[in-house]
Amino acid sequence: MPTVAQPKILVVDDRDDTLFAMESALAPLGFPMDRANSGDDALKTVLRGGVAVVLLDVLMPDLSGFEVAQYMTRLEQTQDIPIMMITGAGQDPTLAARAFELGVADYVVKPVDPWVIRTKVRYLYETGRRLHTLRERLRAYERRSEEFRDGPPLGLEGHPLPRPA
Numbered sequence: 001m002p003t004v005a006q007p008k009i010l011v012v013d014d015r016d017d018t019l020f021a022m023e024s025a026l027a028p029l030g031f032p033m034d035r036a037n038s039g040d041d042a043l044k045t046v047l048r049g050g051v052a053v054v055l056l057d058v059l060m061p062d063l064s065g066f067e068v069a070q071y072m073t074r075l076e077q078t079q080d081i082p083i084m085m086i087t088g089a090g091q092d093p094t095l096a097a098r099a100f101e102l103g104v105a106d107y108v109v110k111p112v113d114p115w116v117i118r119t120k121v122r123y124l125y126e127t128g129r130r131l132h133t134l135r136e137r138l139r140a141y142e143r144r145s146e147e148f149r150d151g152p153p154l155g156l157e158g159h160p161l162p163r164p165a
Contacts, residue, residue: 009029015057040062042054056069066098
């Protein structure tokens, strides 16, 4: 039986020093990580699957963090992945409000405290995994319901199974 890879944390920032700092802060969690240097690379990575949570820089040159978050929240495939937006633009209530309007899970201002970021990411990771599991169970239940509506379950010889007494 093939094993399923553990989902990863995707860290997105256009600055290598910030990527390194975030990866160093998150390393004690023991979750697999991936990195993207642009919004475009981030979207390609999440569309490939296997991402549990995204840490997303707000201000990037090609696609901003807002554009990436907006795209992710519109696609069924990626809409349940928790997004933590991180900014070096300082305390800006307008940016924070815009982020939360897009449905991001958290909005953090740099510099970040490593302990705080680990705590928040662990929570988002585990919550995202639970949500994914619940959605998969719901889909399986809906498939079984549709099969049952199409007719009664059939036995080996194609005859309907008897109803329980």
